[in-house]
Amino acid sequence: MRIKVAMCDDNTKTLPIIAGAARSAFHDRGVDIDLALFTSGEKLLASMEQTRYQLILLDIEMPRMDGIAVGKKLRAMGNDTKIVFVSEAESRVFESFQVQPLSFVRKSNFLNDITDLVDLYLKTCSREEAGENLEVA
Secondary structure: OEEEEEEEOOOOOHHHHHHHHHHHHHHHOOOEEEEEEEOOHHHHHHHOOOOOOOEEEEOOOOOOOOHHHHHHHHHHOOOOOEEEEEEOOHHHHHHHHHHOOOEEEEHHHHHHHHHHHHHHHHHHOOHHHHHHHOEOO
């Protein structure tokens, strides 16, 4: 099984750490991921004009366009991609509900929570969705 995952975080030191943990957690469950990394919401949105991702790991606090604004744009376009906010902006967790995220994970706890997050994602993928969106490797 293979899924397309986008990760967006303006912190270039955090991005590869989260990416490596996500890739490893999916791999441990027999899922390969095509992982695209972005350092701004604008770059992620531009990429989504060409690419359909099954999962987006999205920071909230970013300059110019924050993660919640990115999520709102996606939902306004009718995009139902699963979003997980990976952020330290705990004060904005309730605000994030406006875009119906799958989950909200604190960056400081990400390495501990990534396996639960992957399990949650895989459980929420219905058989129909899996047939449409997941490619068998």
